[in-house]
Amino acid sequence: xxxxxxxxxxxxxxxxxxxxxxxxxxxxxxxxxxxxxxxxxxxxxxxxxxxxxxxxxxxxxxxxxxxxxxxxxxxxxxxxxxxxxxxxxxxxxxxxxxxxxxxxxxx
DNA sequence: TCAGTGACTGTTT
DNA sequence: AAAACAGCCACTG
Numbered sequence: 001x002x003x004x005x006x007x008x009x010x011x012x013x014x015x016x017x018x019x020x021x022x023x024x025x026x027x028x029x030x031x032x033x034x035x036x037x038x039x040x041x042x043x044x045x046x047x048x049x050x051x052x053x054x055x056x057x058x059x060x061x062x063x064x065x066x067x068x069x070x071x072x073x074x075x076x077x078x079x080x081x082x083x084x085x086x087x088x089x090x091x092x093x094x095x096x097x098x099x100x101x102x103x104x105x106x107x
Numbered sequence: 108t109c110a111g112t113g114a115c116t117g118t119t120t
Numbered sequence: 121a122a123a124a125c126a127g128c129c130a131c132t133g
Binding site for chain 1: 130
């Protein structure tokens with residue numbers, strides 16, 4: 001049995017560059033579809049995970065950068081996403097529907 | 108031990 | 121349509 005956090009790390013690490021996913025999608029893929037909060041909690045500690053997890057590719061279901069404030073710096077998350085070709089406007093993904101990556105699709 | 112909080116989401120008023 | 125409520129699980133004080 002793999003811990004919840006481990007599964008979250010696995011899924012998030014599988015997110016291809018230039019794509020993003022949502023907490024709900026990951027939580028659902030793992031099992032407890034309503035444990036989206038736990039996903040966020042795990043990602044909060046993902047900074048000390050090995051190897052590092054691209055938590056900046058995980059946003060809420062609206063494509064809003066809900067965790068932006070938790071990154072070091074003020075616009076690091078947005079910068080990273082933009083660096084991957086994702087356009088951000090007012091802390092929200094512009095083409096969220098197009099860059100959205102469903103973990104179930106890959107698994 | 109109890110109560111409050113959190114990187115969320117879906118349902119109900 | 122917008123706002124409020126409830127469920128989810130782990131951690132901290």
